[in-house]
Amino acid sequence: FGGGRAQSRGTAGRDLRYTLEVAFEEAIFGTEKEISISRPTLCGGCSGEGTAPGTSRERCAQCDGQGQVAMQQGFFTIARTCPVCQGVGQIIRTPCSTCNGSGKELKDAKIKVKVPAGIDHGQRxxxxxxxxxxxxGGPDGDLYVQIVVKDHPVFVREDSDLFCDVPINYASAVLGTEIEVPTLEGKVSLKIPAGTPSGKVFRMRSKGVPVLGSSQRGDLHVRVAVHVPTRISHEQREILEKLRSLDGDIPTQDEKGFFEKMKEMFS
Ligand SMILES: [Zn+2]
Ligand SMILES: [Zn+2]
Incomplete structure (x- = not known):
């Protein structure tokens, strides 16, 4: 019985894709989102049969419901997909007016998406x-949700580690200080020792991103950058002029040996 055969075979639904934008913190701590998609769903007018009410599918006469027709090619007989029923084995004489015989209609669906903590940009x-x-009777397709993580104004993320730049003043870098730095859980204080060079990175353990599927967390790397002001007051100018007269134009302490190397280059 041809109809039964086509019924059991079925056609799998296609996979669908959706791009979901999440905030930086949402990707880190996880969230639940409701998305709206328009997807091909079994037609309500015909329950997916594709036939108008009171009518049914007929066995395809061309292939006798087999979905395939035999073609003679030289000595060989080759089975090809039936051109009349496209391999279904059945034809619809009176199509359903809702879906025009396709058996499917686009329906809006609201789907809850659990975004796990620690997911990263580009994962799906x-x-x-x-x-x-x-x-x-074929299986439904799957939905692939592509994650797009929005940028953060302060943090840059690399896997489970976070990076951030914090400006400090020259005097604080030289004398040492305590500054407030941002973390995902709010501001915390960070001790800057005397003589901290610009670009020095302070690692704050377990202040980063939770590792996906684990209780561990990455680190927060705070890089201090000595701020050079573009506008200074009269008083600041006077002090800096005095400082320069004491320091000279180039550093007298040459930790990296830069001026020594330069001297060798041109000797
Ligand atoms: Zn056919
Ligand atoms: Zn229909």
Whole structure:
């Protein structure tokens, strides 16, 4: 019985894709989002049959319901997909007016998406069976949710580590100080020892991103940058002029040996 055969075979629904934008913190701590998609769903007018009410599919006369026709090619007989029923084995004489015989209609669906803590930009989530509906008993397709993480004004993320630049003044870098730095859980104070060079990175353990599927967290790397002002007051100018007269134009302490190397280059 041809109809039964086509029914059991079915066609799998296609996979669908959706791009989901999440905030920086949402990707780090996880969130739940409701998304709206328009997806091909079994037609309500015909329950996916594709036939008008009171009518049914007929066995395809061309292939006798087999979905394939035999073609003679030289000595060989080759089976090809039936051109009349496109391999279904059945034809629809009176199509359903809602879906025009396709058995599917676009329906808006609201789907809850659990975004796990620690997910990163570019990763994707697979929601099994949330894609296009299968037909003729075939399985439903899957929905792939592509994650796009928005930039953060202060933090840059690299896997489970966070990076941030914090400006400090020259005097504080020389004399040492205590500054407030941002973390995901709010501001914390960070001790800057005397003689901290610009670009020095302070690692704050476990202040980064939770590692996906684990209780561990990455680190926060705070890089201090000595701020050079573009506008200074009269008083600041006087002090700096005095400082320069004491320091000279180039550093007298040459920790990296730069001026020594330069001297060798041109000797
Ligand atoms: Zn056919
Ligand atoms: Zn229909």
């Amino acid at each position: 989530l697979k929601l099994r069976g949330e894609g296009e509906a299968g037909s003729g």
